[in-house]
Amino acid sequence: MKRYIILYTHFLRFSFSKALHFRVDFFFRFIMDMIYYAVLLYFYDVIYEQAPNFGGWSKEQIRLFLASYFLIDALDMSIFANNLWMFPVNVNKGDLDIHLTRPINSLFFLSTKEFAASSFLNILFTLSFTIYAFHLIPQKVTFAATVLFALLILNGLFLFYIIHLLFLLPVFWTQGTRGFEELYHVSTKLLQNPEQIYASPLRFVLKFFIPLALINSVPVQLLFDFQWKNLGVLILISLICYTAVLKLWKLSLQKYQSASS
Amino acid sequence: MKKQKKYFLNAIDLVAFNMELKKILSYPLEFWANTLGLILVNILIPYCIWQAIFKARNITEMYNLSFNQFIFYFLCCYFVSASVLGAMSKGSISQEIYQGNINKFIIYPIQYLRFKFFNSLAYSFIILIELIITICVHKLIFGNQITILAFIEFLPTLILSTTIGFLLVANLELLSFWVDSVWNLQVILRLFIQMGGGLFLPLFLMSESIRHFLYFTPFPYLIYYPIGILTKFYSVIPLHHLLIIQLFWIGFLLLLAQSLWKKGLKQYSGIGI
Numbered sequence: 001m002k003r004y005i006i007l008y009t010h011f012l013r014f015s016f017s018k019a020l021h022f023r024v025d026f027f028f029r030f031i032m033d034m035i036y037y038a039v040l041l042y043f044y045d046v047i048y049e050q051a052p053n054f055g056g057w058s059k060e061q062i063r064l065f066l067a068s069y070f071l072i073d074a075l076d077m078s079i080f081a082n083n084l085w086m087f088p089v090n091v092n093k094g095d096l097d098i099h100l101t102r103p104i105n106s107l108f109f110l111s112t113k114e115f116a117a118s119s120f121l122n123i124l125f126t127l128s129f130t131i132y133a134f135h136l137i138p139q140k141v142t143f144a145a146t147v148l149f150a151l152l153i154l155n156g157l158f159l160f161y162i163i164h165l166l167f168l169l170p171v172f173w174t175q176g177t178r179g180f181e182e183l184y185h186v187s188t189k190l191l192q193n194p195e196q197i198y199a200s201p202l203r204f205v206l207k208f209f210i211p212l213a214l215i216n217s218v219p220v221q222l223l224f225d226f227q228w229k230n231l232g233v234l235i236l237i238s239l240i241c242y243t244a245v246l247k248l249w250k251l252s253l254q255k256y257q258s259a260s261s
Numbered sequence: 262m263k264k265q266k267k268y269f270l271n272a273i274d275l276v277a278f279n280m281e282l283k284k285i286l287s288y289p290l291e292f293w294a295n296t297l298g299l300i301l302v303n304i305l306i307p308y309c310i311w312q313a314i315f316k317a318r319n320i321t322e323m324y325n326l327s328f329n330q331f332i333f334y335f336l337c338c339y340f341v342s343a344s345v346l347g348a349m350s351k352g353s354i355s356q357e358i359y360q361g362n363i364n365k366f367i368i369y370p371i372q373y374l375r376f377k378f379f380n381s382l383a384y385s386f387i388i389l390i391e392l393i394i395t396i397c398v399h400k401l402i403f404g405n406q407i408t409i410l411a412f413i414e415f416l417p418t419l420i421l422s423t424t425i426g427f428l429l430v431a432n433l434e435l436l437s438f439w440v441d442s443v444w445n446l447q448v449i450l451r452l453f454i455q456m457g458g459g460l461f462l463p464l465f466l467m468s469e470s471i472r473h474f475l476y477f478t479p480f481p482y483l484i485y486y487p488i489g490i491l492t493k494f495y496s497v498i499p500l501h502h503l504l505i506i507q508l509f510w511i512g513f514l515l516l517l518a519q520s521l522w523k524k525g526l527k528q529y530s531g532i533g534i
Contacts, residue, residue, distance in 0.1 A: 021441075028445035035449055039456050046466055047310070051317035176288035183298035189306055197313040202305065 019117035029118040055197035067133035074122040088171040152219035172252040281383035307335035340392040345426035347384035354434035415491035421507035422483040428514035438525030458484030479510040
């Protein structure tokens with residue numbers, strides 16, 4: 001474990017030093033995300049003008065829901081996304097070899113070697129926005145509920161990463177250059193809305209098969225309406241996902257041919 | 262005759278088009294899964310959002326549009342935006358500049374941007390076929406009011422908006438001659454096109470001031486107005502006005518692209534960065 005922490009601090013050091021060479025990227029990445037957040041907030045402003053009780057969520061609740069989504073997205077963009085973008089191409093060209101021969105967990109290395117330092121400012125911003133949105137909710141929230149919420153958001157981040165990976169791993173079989181990347185990106189749009197607005201069959205899919213609802217919708221919901229059943233489902237499905245991705249990774253490596261396609 | 266071939270359509274254009282088409286279809290499983298998934302999710306999300314709004318307000322019509330018309334609007338939006346934004350994901354101009362791969366295009370007797378444009382048309386062509394199939398299926402099931410005449414009027418607006426989309430992206434990617442990363446700018450442009458074009462929200466739902474500002478940008482003429490011409494769901498400017506505005510933006514962006522290309526080449530080292 002200590003070895004991995006030391007390794008990750010090296011990754012961070014390299015990434016920050018690299019980011020300083022690309023200052024334009026640093027600046028525009030922040031602007032890009034700010035515009036993205038503004039567009040979504042404006043979208044919901046217009047929606048709430050039309051329906052003040054959209055999906056049974058108040059405006060304050062939806063603000064916290066969006067803030068938590070922004071935070072998870074910023075964390076994912078910083079820690080995992082940059083590494084996963086090139087993943088299908090690396091598999092397609094047979095470039096994984098060098099990573100597989102290193103004396104560390106290959107999945108850890110491939111998923112975390114590049115920290116997007118240019119997104120770091122976004123983490124700070126979205127964290128502040130989440131705290132702000134948290135303070136605006138009219139209901140009283142206990143300390144325990146706050147801690148649980150923070151833990152579930154962290155769990156949401158790992159689920160977000162795992163789902164992304166699950167959309168990419170089929171590339172070992174299809175031998176393509178994209179995997180189901182586009183499908184993943186469009187699916188993540190489902191995250192931008194509370195699960196209550198979806199029809200029952202889709203909600204079932206989003207909880208049990210592609211657990212996008214467990215990333216931020218259920219954690220925010222648990223904050224306002226705690227139910228052991230929902231928490232149990234969230235923990236159980238998360239554990240299944242963690243196990244499934246590790247098994248699938250091993251299976252994928254057996255399928256890996258090293259040869260360029 | 263020779264002169265006309267050079268300036269209108271030549272064999273290289275078709276090669277560029279065919280090459281990209283083959284590339285897109287080279288991994289059929291990925292292609293079909295992504296295509297069908299994109300259509301499904303892009304129908305599902307607006308369907309659920311607007312169903313929740315119609316339910317919450319207990320209404321059957323909003324701004325003179327029924328629920329089905331709203332969904333059909335967003336369905337058309339998806340296809341038109343995919344055609345317009347198609348160039349975004351396929352366009353590799355910046356990568357070629359960064360890796361020094363445009364050398365061959367400088368040596369060959371090929372107009373680089375023209376080659377890339379025909380490259381990007383391949384994806385838009387697939388989208389057009391998908392749109393036609395969707396309109397026909399929708400007409401059979403829900404009986405929409407789209408006429409052949411409306412579609413014929415819509416077609417040139419779609420071609421022009423696809424061209425504007427390509428030129429917007431191309432101009433941005435040509436900045437790679439000077440800037441070390443442009444993908445962030447591409448995402449910003451994509452967001453502006455989606456929001457200003459009416460993909461997230463129809464423009465008639467936006468505030469007056471935002472709408473007024475958008476009229477001075479190319480964005481509403483890319484998605485919102487062409488769909489208005491096709492569906493006649495809301496009032497839009499006359500067709501000839503739309504075509505003139507679209508041609509104006511094409512002319513402006515083309516001049517800008519040519520200027521950036523010429524200046525960029527002077528800056529270009531040939532070895533990438």
